[in-house]
Amino acid sequence: MSEFIVREATFDDLDVILNLSDFNEGLDYLHEYFDFFQYCSNVSSYVCETRNQIVGFVVCHRVDNGETILTRASRVRPEFQGKGVYRQMLMEIEEVQKEKGTARRYAVVKTRPPAMTQFQTYTSVARKEAHVFEIAEKQHVETSISDIKRIDGSLQKLEGIPALYLSEPYSNYLFPEGRIIVDLVPMRLIESNLKLAQGGNTVFVSDVQISSNEYKKLNTFDTPQVKGILTASSVYCTRDFAEMVLILDVFGSDLSTFNNHVAFHLKRLRESTPQQVHFKIYTSKGCDCSVIDYTLAQFGIKKLTEGRRLEDCVKLEVYERDLP
Structure with a gap:
């Protein structure tokens, strides 16, 4: 026993x-x-x-x-x-x-390479890139946000992920990994999972669309081009309230409006006390990393280049194994 x-x-x-x-x-x-x-x-x-x-x-x-x-x-x-x-x-x-x-199966999410001796029975099923930033002076960020006179009106705050996004052409564009990964929880593209993604304090914003010209392709064999991105932020303070953590999940690769998405989610920091903010961004396949870095720099947010916290967030990878 x-x-x-x-x-x-x-x-x-x-x-x-x-x-x-x-x-x-x-x-x-x-x-x-x-x-x-x-x-x-x-x-x-x-x-x-x-x-x-x-x-x-x-x-x-x-x-x-x-x-x-x-x-x-x-x-x-x-x-x-x-x-x-x-x-x-x-x-x-x-x-x-x-x-x-x-x-039927057990899943685990890792943000740093695991010891493969412990993962011999697992299969990697999805991966997202990780970008880690630190906000040392929140007031400077708030000033940068206020400098944006108007956030693009095409941004729409959502209660969750629309069921429409689970069907083509949206699904292939937004979830090329074949998983919805929100706040470190991976889920298959099943409608019953959508309500599970709404839990906690996650906020969703989208400007995903298909142009009127592209809509004509829906009745043909051509695949219409999807524009915009879906983003989801989750926020929490450390137990001693010395730091805040902001996790931003990005779905889609068209980053032309990424600055507006970042500004929208950064406004959540105004309600917090901590001046130190640990900012993690997880992006889908095809995103231009240089756009991520440039956009955050415009808000005065520096990318983390060394240290244990960076080592602990190299990438986000989902592993699965069948239950015996």
């Missing part, structure tokens, strides 16, 4: 969980996401105990009509790392999900 016991987490566990380890170089989102994880119907949180002491924690998402399970926010108390705590939690999760009769 294992010395570890895995059970579902409760609100009473939160303080202990947050102090288990220094998660993600201090850029921990759990204190702001925990309520969402506890109340969301497709998310379950688990703790691992030994001798009445919590030594591990992990969150399990169920997407793709329950066929795919994904873990995130995992952490293990330092003195118990390497002793099978995470493995025990994962085994329990897989067993519980298989008993429900729908889970």
Whole structure:
């Protein structure tokens, strides 16, 4: 019998969980996401105990009509790392999900190259480029935003991702990876997943369109050209409120209006206290990286060129393996 016991987490566990380890170089989102994880119907949180002491924690998402399970926010108390705590939690999760009769595969998202000895049974199924920036002086950014007299009226704030975007020609253009990846959660192009992408504090903005001339091609064998991009931002403060993290997911490769999208999402920072902002941007295949760098420079936002935080966000890659 294992010395570890895995059970579902409760609100009473939160303080202990947050102090288990220094998660993600201090850029921990759990204190702001925990309520969402506890109340969301497709998310379950688990703790691992030994001798009445919590030594591990992990969150399990169920997407793709329950066929795919994904873990995130995992952490293990330092003195118990390497002793099978995470493995025990994962085994329990897989067993519980298989008993429900729908889970077929396990997915994991990595933002730095994993140890391949641990991923021999996994297949890489999607990848997005990562761009990491730091905002050291928020006031300067606010001034740059105010200098933009008017954000293009074609930008539309959305409640979520429209179902129309899951069909061609939009789907191939917006989601060339074959996955919707929002706030580090990958999902297949299934309509039931759209409501799952609306959770947390994610804000969607779009100016995606097909011109009137291109619409004529919808009734032919030609593929109409899609313009614009869909962007989604997620924001959270670190536990000590010393920093804010802004994640911007970019879908599509036409960056002609990218500056307006950035300005729109940066306005979310005005409601925050921290002056230091860690800014991560994930882009789809075909995006011109130089446009990303140039646009952020116009807002006085510098690209991170070295350090552990850059090493921890090299790219976003999704791996999957079948459940036994």
